[in-house]
Amino acid sequence: MPALQRYRELAPDVTLDITLTDRNVDFVEEGFDIAIRIGELPDSRLIARHLAPYRMMICASPDYLTRHGNPEHPSELSGHETIGFTPAARSPWRLSKGKDEVEVVLKMSITVNSGQAVRMAARAGLGVIMQPSILLTSDTQAGLLVRLFPDWHLHERPMSLIYHRDRRMTPRLRSIISFAIAEFGAEPEGQAYRPAE
Structure with a gap:
């Protein structure tokens, strides 16, 4: 939401109607102007602008680490309290560093169906989380959470801003597209507009 505050300061006359959902919506039928999608894009009716990849991060609060110790290697996570985002909480955490690959199967102490709730639980010292770095x-x-294993690579997925190719490009629509690209990472040169595959 901090990005929305910055956008509102730049464009106070634009009214935002935001829908947050994990379900795969019919972008065109439901009348969205733009959307940010994570993962591969199957809908060829849309134009996609590449954003920075959707990266994950493993964190815990300083208080939790003081009480339970700071794991030095991902394999040590199995001895820690962990908080998972439902339904992905049942998936193992996969990390790689050079040629080393680790897959950690965890028994979640808490599972929650809200990324913000997972984040708040970690800040409250309830356990270790893996959530999007964004x-x-x-x-x-701010020192509220400590990143664990910064030298290890976690799975990342493509993230794109999408809109309908036939959508009239109003100044307001252009402003939010430009802002999102600047805020969430520009795409490689020469890839500014591409049909979603």
Whole structure:
């Protein structure tokens, strides 16, 4: 939401109607102007603008780490309290560093169907989490959460801003598209507009 605050300061006359959902919506039928999608894009009726990849981060609060110790290697996570995002909580955490690959199967102490609730539980010292870096970076910068295993690579997925190819490009629509690209990462040169595959 901090990004929305910055956009509102730049464009106070634009009214935003935001829908947050994990379900795969019919972008065109439901009348969305734009959407940010994570993963591969199957709908060829849409134009996609590449954003920075959707990266994950493993974190815990300083208080939790004081009480339970700071794991030095991902394999040590099995001895820690963990908080998972439902339904992905049942999936193992996969990390890689050079040629080393680790898959950690965890028994979640708590599972929640809200990324923000997972984040707040970690901030409250309830356990270790794996969540998108876009949700956690401000907390790590503020010292509310500590990033674990920063040298290890976690799975990342493509993230794209999409809109309908026949949509009239109004100044307001252009402004939010430009802002989102600047805020969430520009795409490689020469890839500014591409049909979704």
